[in-house]
Amino acid sequence: MVRFESDGGVPEDAEGIAPVIPLFGGRRSAPAPEPTRGAGAGTATVEPVRGDVAQWRSTWDAGLDPVLAEETDEERADRVAAAERVLLKKLRARQLSVAEARAAAVERELLPDEVETLLASFERLGYLDDARLAEQLIHAGTQRKGQGQRAIAQTLSSRGIPRDVAEEALAEQPDDEAERALEFARTKARQLESVDQETAMRRLMGQLSRRGYAGSVAASAARTALAESRTGGGVRFR
Structure with a gap:
């Protein structure tokens, strides 16, 4: 059987989010409301950023806005805090893979190091967990949709789950x-x-x-x- 975390194996699109802890502050950063559950049905999928981090960093740097280089520390904190709030809102509606979260963060015009710092903080707090998401998608595919392993593997890939994480999660499935x-x-x-x-x-x-x-x-x-x-x-x- 697919093993679920101690949180009880919440099904896909019903993932709970831990209490919000502002990561970067900012004078306009307000406390986020309590997360909602089961709201994933109407949420659009964010296309994952493909390729490794170095690849998208070089692409991003090529179009870097010179205004960002002149911003104050306060302006930077506000910009990063705004991106944090946007990402938390997406996570309340629908569990994201790290790749999907990176794609959403990149859209907020963060510097590459700011993106990776934000994602690392979310992973540390448990907001992002590719292994847990893979288990949930496998459970949904086998138990709710009656899918075969090939279709489930395609779903994991389309959601940006790393290949090694996907293969490990699929290997834990019973041979049924x-x-x-x-x-x-x-x-x-x-x-x-x-x-x-x-x-x-x-x-x-x-x-x-x-x-x-x-x-x-x-x-x-x-x-x-x-x-x-x-x-x-x-x-x-x-």
């Missing part, structure tokens, strides 16, 4: 993909009573494939589910 595929196929086989065997097999395999099950797993699950349905008197193949 065939059982999950069969369970899903059984629920769909009952809807194919009016079609012939070849059409039913093709449709069922297509549904399994779209949920990320490998071809051999999908074929075996589809054959078994359709055979069981036929034997039980539900499907009459022509």
Whole structure:
């Protein structure tokens, strides 16, 4: 089984945020309200910044606004505090990966070192945790969506989860993909009573494939589910 942290394994998009501790201050930085839960459904996904930190730093530096080099310490503190508040607001609505949080922070025109300091502080406080997010996404994929490992791996990649973290989280899964595929196929086989065997097999395999099950797993699950349905008197193949 996928292991969850001691916080109880909060499902995807319902991640709680610890009490807000202002990291950089700033004269306009106000205390943040208590976090809300379950508000992720209407939140747009932030496209993760791809590549390593050095790569995006060099890209950012090429377009550095000279005004930032002349700002006062107070102005800098206010700018960083504003970025902190924006990121905390996003985290209250939806758990983010470090890559997604970096993309959101970069949009606030922070210096590269300021971005990394902010992210490191959020990780230390537990606001960002790629391993925990990976476990939640795997749980959602297997238990709620009936997905295969291939689809789940694609979800982890699209959310910016580092490859080594994703592979470790996937390795902790039980070897039950065939059982999950069969369970899903059984629920769909009952809807194919009016079609012939070849059409039913093709449709069922297509549904399994779209949920990320490998071809051999999908074929075996589809054959078994359709055979069981036929034997039980539900499907009459022509």
